[in-house]
Amino acid sequence: MEADKIPSLPGAADIAAAAARLAPYTVTTPLLFSSVADARLGFRLLIKAESLQRTGSFKFRGAMNALLSLDDETRKRGVVAYSSGNHAQGVAAAAQLLGVPAVIVMPADAPAIKTANTKAYGAEIVAYDRFTESREKIAEGIASTRGATLIPPFDDARVIAGQGTSGLELVRQAQAMGLPLDAVLAPCSGGGLVSGVALAVKSLSPDTAVYSAEPTTLDDMRRSLATGQRQANDPAARSICDSLLATSPGVLPFAIARLLLAGGLIAGDDETRRAMAVAFADYKLVLEPGGAVALAAALAMKESWRGKTVAVVASGGNVDREVFTEALARAAG
Amino acid sequence: MEADKIPSLPGAADIAAAAARLAPYTVTTPLLFSSVADARLGFRLLIKAESLQRTGSFKFRGAMNALLSLDDETRKRGVVAYSSGNHAQGVAAAAQLLGVPAVIVMPADAPAIKTANTKAYGAEIVAYDRFTESREKIAEGIASTRGATLIPPFDDARVIAGQGTSGLELVRQAQAMGLPLDAVLAPCSGGGLVSGVALAVKSLSPDTAVYSAEPTTLDDMRRSLATGQRQANDPAARSICDSLLATSPGVLPFAIARLLLAGGLIAGDDETRRAMAVAFADYKLVLEPGGAVALAAALAMKESWRGKTVAVVASGGNVDREVFTEALARAAG
Numbered sequence: 001m002e003a004d005k006i007p008s009l010p011g012a013a014d015i016a017a018a019a020a021r022l023a024p025y026t027v028t029t030p031l032l033f034s035s036v037a038d039a040r041l042g043f044r045l046l047i048k049a050e051s052l053q054r055t056g057s058f059k060f061r062g063a064m065n066a067l068l069s070l071d072d073e074t075r076k077r078g079v080v081a082y083s084s085g086n087h088a089q090g091v092a093a094a095a096q097l098l099g100v101p102a103v104i105v106m107p108a109d110a111p112a113i114k115t116a117n118t119k120a121y122g123a124e125i126v127a128y129d130r131f132t133e134s135r136e137k138i139a140e141g142i143a144s145t146r147g148a149t150l151i152p153p154f155d156d157a158r159v160i161a162g163q164g165t166s167g168l169e170l171v172r173q174a175q176a177m178g179l180p181l182d183a184v185l186a187p188c189s190g191g192g193l194v195s196g197v198a199l200a201v202k203s204l205s206p207d208t209a210v211y212s213a214e215p216t217t218l219d220d221m222r223r224s225l226a227t228g229q230r231q232a233n234d235p236a237a238r239s240i241c242d243s244l245l246a247t248s249p250g251v252l253p254f255a256i257a258r259l260l261l262a263g264g265l266i267a268g269d270d271e272t273r274r275a276m277a278v279a280f281a282d283y284k285l286v287l288e289p290g291g292a293v294a295l296a297a298a299l300a301m302k303e304s305w306r307g308k309t310v311a312v313v314a315s316g317g318n319v320d321r322e323v324f325t326e327a328l329a330r331a332a333g
Numbered sequence: 334m335e336a337d338k339i340p341s342l343p344g345a346a347d348i349a350a351a352a353a354r355l356a357p358y359t360v361t362t363p364l365l366f367s368s369v370a371d372a373r374l375g376f377r378l379l380i381k382a383e384s385l386q387r388t389g390s391f392k393f394r395g396a397m398n399a400l401l402s403l404d405d406e407t408r409k410r411g412v413v414a415y416s417s418g419n420h421a422q423g424v425a426a427a428a429q430l431l432g433v434p435a436v437i438v439m440p441a442d443a444p445a446i447k448t449a450n451t452k453a454y455g456a457e458i459v460a461y462d463r464f465t466e467s468r469e470k471i472a473e474g475i476a477s478t479r480g481a482t483l484i485p486p487f488d489d490a491r492v493i494a495g496q497g498t499s500g501l502e503l504v505r506q507a508q509a510m511g512l513p514l515d516a517v518l519a520p521c522s523g524g525g526l527v528s529g530v531a532l533a534v535k536s537l538s539p540d541t542a543v544y545s546a547e548p549t550t551l552d553d554m555r556r557s558l559a560t561g562q563r564q565a566n567d568p569a570a571r572s573i574c575d576s577l578l579a580t581s582p583g584v585l586p587f588a589i590a591r592l593l594l595a596g597g598l599i600a601g602d603d604e605t606r607r608a609m610a611v612a613f614a615d616y617k618l619v620l621e622p623g624g625a626v627a628l629a630a631a632l633a634m635k636e637s638w639r640g641k642t643v644a645v646v647a648s649g650g651n652v653d654r655e656v657f658t659e660a661l662a663r664a665a666g
Contacts, residue, residue: 030363030385035426036453049385051617052363093368113614120369277654281446284384284650286617317617321610321665325658332654 009255012203014161015196018065019168025064025097026165027053031173031311037282043305044179045298047283048170051291051317055117057243058166058193058315059083059090059153065162066151067094075100078148082106082135085114086243086290086316087153092121103148105139111242111288111320130245154192155250164196170311171204181208182308185265185294187315188212188221190246191253197313198260209262213297213312215239215269220248221257222264230254240269240327243290243316267296270331275299276324277331279314286324291316342588345536347494348529351398352501358397358430359498360386364506364644370615376638377512378631380616381503384624384650388450390576391499391526391648392416392423392486398495399484400427408433411481415439415468418447419576419623419649420486425454436481438472444575444621444653463578464568487525488583497529503644504537514541515641518598518627520648521545521554523579524586530646531593542595546627546645548572548602553581554590555597563587573602573660576623576649600629603664608632609657610664612647619657624649 032047050058067079078101081091088104095102102123106115107130118125128138143150152159167184174181184201186194191212198210212221217239223231232248249257267275272289275296279285287295294312298305365380383391400412411434414424421437428435435456439448440463451458461471476483485492500517507514517534519527524545531543545554550572556564565581582590600608605622608629612618620628627645631638 027363027365030360032360032385033387035387035429036450039453052365052382054366054368056617096368117369120372280619280654280657284389284619286613286619321613321661324613325661328654328658 008157009252010157010161010199012199014157015164015168015200018161019165021068022061022064022162022165025054026061028169029053029166031170032283034282037278041302043302043307044309046174046179046309046311047279047285047295048166048311048313049285050166050313050315051285051287055089055093056316056318057086057090057291058163058313059086060093061165062159062162062192063087063090063151064094066156066158067098067100069158070149074149078102078146079151080105080139080143080148081151081153082139083153084242084245085110086318088118088123089114089121089318091151092118092123096122103142105135105142111318111323113320114318117318154190154246155252157252160192160196160252160256162196163193164200166313167197167200170313171201174311179309181205181311183209183211183305183310185211185213185298185310186313187244187290187293188214189244191221191249191257193313193315194261195253195256198256202260210260211262212257212264213294214264214266215241215244215272215293216266218244219264219266222266224249224254225258225261225264228258240272241290241293243288244293265297265301267293267300271296271300273327273331276327280328285314286317286319287314288316288319289327341490342585343490343494343532345532347490348497348501348533351494352498354401355394355397355495355498358387359394361502362386362499364503365616367615370611374635376635376640377642379507379512379642379644380612380618380628381499381644381646382618383499383646383648384618384620388422388426389649389651390419390423390624391496391646392419393426394498395492395495395525396420396423396484397427399489399491400431400433402491403482407482411435411479412484413472413476413481414484414486415472416486417575417578418443419651421451421456422447422454422651424484425451425456429455436475438468444651444656446653447651450651487523487579488585490585493525493529493585493589495529496526497533499646500530500533503646504534507644512642514538514644516542516544516638516643518544518546518631518643519646520577520623520626521547522577524554524582524590526646526648527594528586528589531589535593543593544595545590545597546630547597547599548574548577548605548626549599551577552597552599555599557582557587558591558594558597561591573605574623574626576621577626598630598634600626600633604629604633606660606664609660613661618647619650619652620647621649621652622660
């Protein structure tokens, strides 16, 4: 699929429609602040706590919007998704709420909490080896065999519009607090979240700069924005951010991102661990590594933000105890 | 002071007034749910996340309401408070917001995060030994020397009304979710929170049972309710709940509690650690031990709640990393 053949780029109206559709099901997550952290950092930092969303991440918004958009006949035949964990839980929970069968293709080495919760939401799990097998092909095979609908993790207008509702809430909450936003940062893997957030933010607050945030080793969106072409990550690259493993930006997300993003920011694994520690101590939030990468990128840039107001999306909190406590211990040095 | 000489018991109207007064300053904390936890527990569990309140605990609500109730002349002369940490931060932050000098009398062995944050909010700290010195006398001495106003941690109508605004939000949020509440549990030390919550809950939802929750070793409210007289804790009693160290229920809180509470519940330290682990894994919340005691008491009673809807106030999240990670490790067995 080429960028000039994109059938339907979602817009701000799709996000408003998704927000209305999702209202009975989603948590309006708080936009948190800490005057102690602000004084220490030298800028005002707001955290949109999507870790508190149903299923522990923003992914529920997109999955639920996609499922609510299916007609009854299609929905009845079930849904299929592939995911390292958060989209899995989002689709499984959405399917459970609507009484729809769900099959989720998950890496065999996904965090235990993500696999356990996906099962708890009633989904059937198919495991694969993420270094040797194609999750897309496995999922497409299941979809065609069963007549089920594939719910893509990010390259889908309904999913992007759903994820974007977090950005809509964020801007309205900042406005209610009387705080004009200089910048908004969102974690980026395939780009569904950051592109949806950018659509929402730019429609309501055009002067706010929106940035993607990625692990340093998985900076495909940053390089894609810099070159104007979708770039891929080195398949051998590793990161503690297990929820940000897409190999390149999605076609739709990148088409939106290149129009609306101010640039791509990055954070190393140690910076992400320190961000998890800041979220713990100053905001009382449990963040998974991938959920803390925008916070990490914002903290790394603190000299540039002096006196400004910056909001970050803390996109998820599904982290095993051992990973969390080790990150806090390493951050403490 | 005897119960029959109580000058002004706060009522539901005081809580409504406090809510209006506090609205520009407080966070409307979310009422969180987890369908995964509900399925495992056999009852619907809602968590009012006051750990996400400004200063990391509900205490800010009462402190700010008390400070806003002072006239300008009185306020200018400053405020004094004694606290093991959360009221300290609440008063310090409220004073800083209003440009008022604050002195806080804190135990020398208070958690490092609480002492550091109280300083960060601009307060002057006076340390004392909580096993040999009287914090009340030290605070009263400072108040009379400086002409400052003592802001009591719980035995004060303005403080109780302020804390009660968390209960008002809780009931309204549950109503908006279409969930009638069978029971509400709130942690109890001096009783300011649970009495304020009871006033709010009983005025809006009279059929909801409200319970105090205490560490097993510090069950003064439970025994006070059972005997109809204010009881004290053994001064030698210990608990991991460093924020629940009051030696007996306050006069005003107990006067309200004996009228409105259905009873007093308890939880042992290991149950509290397990509750912290549940809050971490299922709700992505960082809770301090004292903030998790109502959740612990609810989990301990799960057989009694089968099929019911129970809300707990998670009252604070100011916990040092070592205490938090050790609690999670011990809970995991």
